[in-house]
Amino acid sequence: MDKKILVTKSSMPSYEEYIEAIKPLWETHWLTNMGVYHAELEKQLKDYLDVPDLSLMVNGHMALEMTIQMMGFPEGAEIITTPFTFISTTHAIVRNRLKPIFCDIKLSDGTIDESKIEELITEKTVAIIPVHVYGNVCNVEEIQRIADKYDLKVIYDAAHAFGIQYRGRGIGSYGDASIFSFHATKVFNTIEGGAVSFSNHKYYKKLYNLKNFGIQNEELVNAVGANAKMNEFCAIMGLCNLKHMTKVFKNRQKLYEFYREEIGKIQGIRLFEEKAYTTKNFAYFPIIIQEDCCKTRDEIYDVLKENNIHARKYFYPLTADQACFRNQYKNVNIHNARKLSKQILVLPMYEGLEIEQIKNIMNIIRG
Numbered sequence: 456m457d458k459k460i461l462v463t464k465s466s467m468p469s470y471e472e473y474i475e476a477i478k479p480l481w482e483t484h485w486l487t488n489m490g491v492y493h494a495e496l497e498k499q500l501k502d503y504l505d506v507p508d509l510s511l512m513v514n515g516h517m518a519l520e521m522t523i524q525m526m527g528f529p530e531g532a533e534i535i536t537t538p539f540t541f542i543s544t545t546h547a548i549v550r551n552r553l554k555p556i557f558c559d560i561k562l563s564d565g566t567i568d569e570s571k572i573e574e575l576i577t578e579k580t581v582a583i584i585p586v587h588v589y590g591n592v593c594n595v596e597e598i599q600r601i602a603d604k605y606d607l608k609v610i611y612d613a614a615h616a617f618g619i620q621y622r623g624r625g626i627g628s629y630g631d632a633s634i635f636s637f638h639a640t641k642v643f644n645t646i647e648g649g650a651v652s653f654s655n656h657k658y659y660k661k662l663y664n665l666k667n668f669g670i671q672n673e674e675l676v677n678a679v680g681a682n683a684k685m686n687e688f689c690a691i692m693g694l695c696n697l698k699h700m701t702k703v704f705k706n707r708q709k710l711y712e713f714y715r716e717e718i719g720k721i722q723g724i725r726l727f728e729e730k731a732y733t734t735k736n737f738a739y740f741p742i743i744i745q746e747d748c749c750k751t752r753d754e755i756y757d758v759l760k761e762n763n764i765h766a767r768k769y770f771y772p773l774t775a776d777q778a779c780f781r782n783q784y785k786n787v788n789i790h791n792a793r794k795l796s797k798q799i800l801v802l803p804m805y806e807g808l809e810i811e812q813i814k815n816i817m818n819i820i821r822g
């Protein structure tokens with residue numbers, strides 16, 4: 456039996472590099488609570504991501520939950536968002552006792568359809584949470600125009616968009632805030648981790664307070680926060696991994712380009728449109744299997760699995776259609792999102808995947 460190929464595999468520094476880097480912790484015994492490595496990683500990521508300010512978090516989900524909490528929206532307020540995303544995006548809204556209002560997406564790139572946002576705005580709308588899904592950059596100009604017109608906050612879920620630049624600016628510099636995920640399965644990882652980027656410097660103190668239980672000082676707790684701090688072992692993993700990102704992106708680009716050429720030869724499979732003035736991070740390789748393909752999405756998924764290649768149906772089912780929401784959103788008009796979720800398949804993509812393995816994947820798809 457061939458060895459199992461998963462959709463992703465975590466990039467890691469060498470064992471020696473990491474062990475050497477964590478050695479000082481045995482001197483200081485300072486393992487978490489905003490240590491020196493936490494501070495250093497914040498500084499380096501702020502530069503690397505080209506964002507005005509940044510706060511590290513324990514993971515991407517808490518980054519989003521805390522950012523929404525920080526905005527202080529009234530209970531029951533509405534947030535316009537996309538159902539074509541990881542469940543975390545929707546959960547972060549609902550867990551803040553706010554109401555997700557699902558907007559349809561564009562089939563061309565999977566991001567929120569900005570032309571359908573305005574019709575969903577009511578007097579209860581407070582924010583828009585779009586997702587740069589697979590690193591496909593949303594229409595940030597039009598979303599900002601709408602937000603300005605109706606006085607709404609914009610929080611981007613940029614969990615897939617690490618390192619992406621749009622019109623010469625870090626993607627995390629758009630909107631009021633953006634959240635990143637540094638989960639082990641993401642293109643850059645701190646084992647578990649995440650961050651919020653923003654330009655309003657007041658947010659730094661607010662997030663610092665919220666991620667540390669709302670503790671202001673030894674005797675004062677002035678907010679109902681949580682524990683969302685990144686520990687030093689994770690921060691060091693991030694510092695080590697960050698050093699190798701140029702190599703990681705180069706390696707992924709080679710795979711991406713090979714995939715793209717091969718997929719282009721298969722009838723009925725298309726790729727997302729590419730946006731101008733945008734850099735890529737090659738984090739994922741999503742394909743869209745249309746009606747005129749010789750196999751359905753599920754047939755391709757199944758035959759790959761029989762060959763021990765584990766592609767993923769990201770994002771199927773849509774978050775709005777998940778069991779926990781008990782058919783609440785059954786009648787919402789998210790036609791394109793439902794259609795795309797039945798055609799999408801994310802193929803294996805990670806540093807160290809081999810061209811020969813991609814050839815094999817293509818043969819199985821064609822086969």
Ligand SMILES: *Cc1c(COP(=O)(O)O)cnc(C)c1O
Pocket residue numbers: 514515516517540541543544586612614615635636637638647648649
């Ligand atoms: C991974 C992911 C998150 C959550 O990040 P974690 O670090 O796993 O908590 C949120 N949104 C999207 C779109 C993601 O892919």
